[in-house]
Amino acid sequence: MKANIAILPGDGIGPEVVAAAVDVLRAVAQRHGHQFTFVECAVGGAAIDAYGEPLPPATLDACRKADAVLLGAVGGPKWSDPKAKVRPEQGLLALRAALGVYANLRPVRVHPRLANLSPLKNERLAGVDVLFVRELTGGAYFGAKTRTAEQATDETKYTVEEIERVVRRAFELSRTRRRHVTSVDKANVMETSRLWRETVTRIAAEYPDVDFEHQLVDSMAMLLLTKPAAYDVVVTENLFGDILTDEAAALAGSLGLLPSASLGEDRTGLYEPIHGSAPDIAGQGLANPLGTILSAAMLLRHSLHLDAEATSIEAAVESVLASGELTRDLGGKAGTREMADAVLAALAAQQRAAA
Ligand code: NAD
Ligand code: IPM
Numbered sequence: 236m237k238a239n240i241a242i243l244p245g246d247g248i249g250p251e252v253v254a255a256a257v258d259v260l261r262a263v264a265q266r267h268g269h270q271f272t273f274v275e276c277a278v279g280g281a282a283i284d285a286y287g288e289p290l291p292p293a294t295l296d297a298c299r300k301a302d303a304v305l306l307g308a309v310g311g312p313k314w315s316d317p318k319a320k321v322r323p324e325q326g327l328l329a330l331r332a333a334l335g336v337y338a339n340l341r342p343v344r345v346h347p348r349l350a351n352l353s354p355l356k357n358e359r360l361a362g363v364d365v366l367f368v369r370e371l372t373g374g375a376y377f378g379a380k381t382r383t384a385e386q387a388t389d390e391t392k393y394t395v396e397e398i399e400r401v402v403r404r405a406f407e408l409s410r411t412r413r414r415h416v417t418s419v420d421k422a423n424v425m426e427t428s429r430l431w432r433e434t435v436t437r438i439a440a441e442y443p444d445v446d447f448e449h450q451l452v453d454s455m456a457m458l459l460l461t462k463p464a465a466y467d468v469v470v471t472e473n474l475f476g477d478i479l480t481d482e483a484a485a486l487a488g489s490l491g492l493l494p495s496a497s498l499g500e501d502r503t504g505l506y507e508p509i510h511g512s513a514p515d516i517a518g519q520g521l522a523n524p525l526g527t528i529l530s531a532a533m534l535l536r537h538s539l540h541l542d543a544e545a546t547s548i549e550a551a552v553e554s555v556l557a558s559g560e561l562t563r564d565l566g567g568k569a570g571t572r573e574m575a576d577a578v579l580a581a582l583a584a585q586q587r588a589a590a
């Protein structure tokens with residue numbers, strides 16, 4: 236098939252991990268006879284430096300025309316002055332809003348070989364396989380903000396429609412998994428959470444074949460550490476989802492491993508690792524590219540409907556982890572390039588085995 240993929244490397248380790256994932260996409264295209272066209276665009280701090288804004292119109296235009304968007308990470312100390320007029324992160328938020336990608340899928344699994352990297356006891360990690368569905372275009376991230384010298388506010392707003400569509404997505408996804416949905420809110424304090432809970436309860440009645448429960452977010456933060464294997468699909472609002480998924484990354488062993496897919500009603504999805512620009516290791520070739528490579532696999536599955544190709548990338552990553560070729564965040568010595576080459580070699584080995 237022919238596909239047009241917008242590539243937004245961004246800042247810090249973004250360009251390093253995106254280059255690795257593009258190599259993997261090229262290899263998959265070649266093996267399966269697809270024609271992928273990559274259009275590279277500026278976003279984040281790099282775009283502020285070049286064009287004075289974090290999401291230049293040409294970038295947004297290219298993303299809208301693309302079948303899918305692959306993004307590295309944005310932000311860094313250079314653009315983090317609290318008094319700065321514009322921040323790299325605003326570009327990412329504006330892109331999510333413009334593409335209407337309200338459902339952010341963040342799968343978390345624990346590879347047995349990496350279980351000893353987690354601060355948790357190994358026996359608690361057996362069977363961990365959680366899909367977080369984070370609402371991505373509403374809540375405190377997009378509410379009105381005010382600021383005077385003496386006070387500041389961030390409005391949290393959700394409409395029934397915003398809650399319904401992401402919660403339905405979560406229930407639908409649970410039917411392809413273990414049919415268990417946990418909805419996370421703070422309904423004992425927040426009015427938006429009470430609306431969230433009421434709406435989820437109503438939608439859950441449409442899915443009698445799916446088990447569902449409510450949890451309060453503070454308690455959920457603890458339950459994720461005490462019984463992580465008990466969860467299947469976890470659906471929650473934007474801010475809670477941001478926090479809980481970084482927490483969940485500690486189960487998997489490293490933030491560098493976790494991919495994400497952000498989906499709306501249209502085909503154009505946005506794919507990015509959940510980690511940031513990692514300024515502490517940027518430019519050194521040390522970043523773990525697997526979260527971005529696995530995001531590229533999600534891109535093939537969700538935007539291009541190339542399921543077999545997605546699965547082959549996931550299997551290649553599994554075999555690399557099993558072989559013990561690991562980046563520093565996973566306790567190994569491999570660099571970004573070596574890790575990408577190991578994934579490419581695993582893909583080539585699959586091809587030889589199939590021939
Ligand atoms: P971070 O995710 O960039 O880094 C947190 C820690 O994890 C660091 O020690 C880093 O070295 C490590 N890490 C992250 N990704 C890694 C990888 N692939 N391989 C190995 N180690 C990895 O979070 P932060 O330091 O809090 O934020 C840095 C900047 O990134 C901030 O400007 C923040 O706003 C931005 N950020 C962007 C995104 C995004 O673009 N989606 C996500 C999170 C943070
Ligand atoms: C993420 C990041 C972003 C978020 C920031 C960079 C705006 O932390 O993708 O998880 O909070 O959504």
Ligand code: MN
Pocket residue numbers: 477478481509
């Ligand atoms: Mn985050």
